[in-house]
Amino acid sequence: MTIEFVGALLDRSVQGDASAFAGIVRANQSMVYSVAWSFLRDAGLAEELAQDVFLELYRNLRQIESGAHLVSWLRRVTVNRCIDRVRKRKREALTSLEDAPEPATPASRDDPMASHRLRRLVASLPEKQRAIVILRYQEDLDPTEIAEALEMPVNTVKSKLHRALALLRGKLERREEMES
Amino acid sequence: MNELEDRLREALQRREPPPGFAERVIARVPRRRAPVWTRWRSVAAIAAVLVVAFSALLFEWHRQVERANRAEAANRQLMSALRLAVSKIERVENRVANSSVVVKVGRDHVKGEL
Numbered sequence: 001m002t003i004e005f006v007g008a009l010l011d012r013s014v015q016g017d018a019s020a021f022a023g024i025v026r027a028n029q030s031m032v033y034s035v036a037w038s039f040l041r042d043a044g045l046a047e048e049l050a051q052d053v054f055l056e057l058y059r060n061l062r063q064i065e066s067g068a069h070l071v072s073w074l075r076r077v078t079v080n081r082c083i084d085r086v087r088k089r090k091r092e093a094l095t096s097l098e099d100a101p102e103p104a105t106p107a108s109r110d111d112p113m114a115s116h117r118l119r120r121l122v123a124s125l126p127e128k129q130r131a132i133v134i135l136r137y138q139e140d141l142d143p144t145e146i147a148e149a150l151e152m153p154v155n156t157v158k159s160k161l162h163r164a165l166a167l168l169r170g171k172l173e174r175r176e177e178m179e180s
Numbered sequence: 181m182n183e184l185e186d187r188l189r190e191a192l193q194r195r196e197p198p199p200g201f202a203e204r205v206i207a208r209v210p211r212r213r214a215p216v217w218t219r220w221r222s223v224a225a226i227a228a229v230l231v232v233a234f235s236a237l238l239f240e241w242h243r244q245v246e247r248a249n250r251a252e253a254a255n256r257q258l259m260s261a262l263r264l265a266v267s268k269i270e271r272v273e274n275r276v277a278n279s280s281v282v283v284k285v286g287r288d289h290v291k292g293e294l
Contacts, residue, residue, distance in 0.1 A: 115191035
């Protein structure tokens with residue numbers, strides 16, 4: 001679905017066309033749900049959060065200027081809500097990266113569990129780093145777009161991304177050394 | 181770093197939400213209230229109907245009062261005409277009663293009072 005089509009759906013939604021709003025939801029549900037799922041690693045929480053994001057969008061439809069604005073708005077609100085949610089449930093949060101148990105088997109690309117372990121490691125990153133990694137590798141955004149979405153300087157995005165990757169790589173290398 | 185980035189891209193692929201997600205979102209969307217002018221339009225229509233009905237009732241009531249007034253005036257006129265007629269009749273009767281009348285019966289003249 002193109003940005004232009006989403007823009008057309010937006011115009012009809014603003015006029016009160018419920019089916020057009022359903023079209024907007026269907027066009028963006030994968031992005032919103034995936035970001036929430038990667039962040040929270042809980043299907044129920046991810047769906048609840050994604051629904052809340054779309055309801056907030058519905059309430060703010062008149063402030064959205066275009067299809068592109070709508071997509072970036074959804075991305076930004078989803079990430080911000082994920083960060084808030086993680087901060088609120090700190091007590092039941094996933095273990096931090098330092099405390100995370102080592103993967104039981106080496107994480108090779110052929111290992112079907114490798115992706116699962118890597119996702120766990122990503123989910124244990126600090127919130128901002130996690131958001132940056134998800135937007136970079138799931139949503140394929142470049143640092144400038146991530147900086148816009150998270151409302152932070154591009155250099156901060158780059159340094160946090162670098163730190164997150166170093167953390168993840170160190171963890172994986174430690175594991176591989178242990179294996180060898 | 182490239183290998184790690186590739187592995188991240190593979191691990192962090194998008195996934196679809198459970199079936200029926202969009203329908204569940206739409207079910208939570210609050211029903212949009214009718215625009216203000218639409219709501220006022222129905223209020224204005226009801227008010228107009230009430231005004232017309234009230235005017236019709238008022239008109240009918242006024243007409244009946246007028247008719248009753250006219251009937252009463254006619255009644256008064258009739259009564260005064262009757263009273264006038266009765267008083268005239270009484271006056272004639274009195275005059276007749278108080279006056280002597282000569283009645284000719286054949287060749288004899290009979291004089292007397294009625």
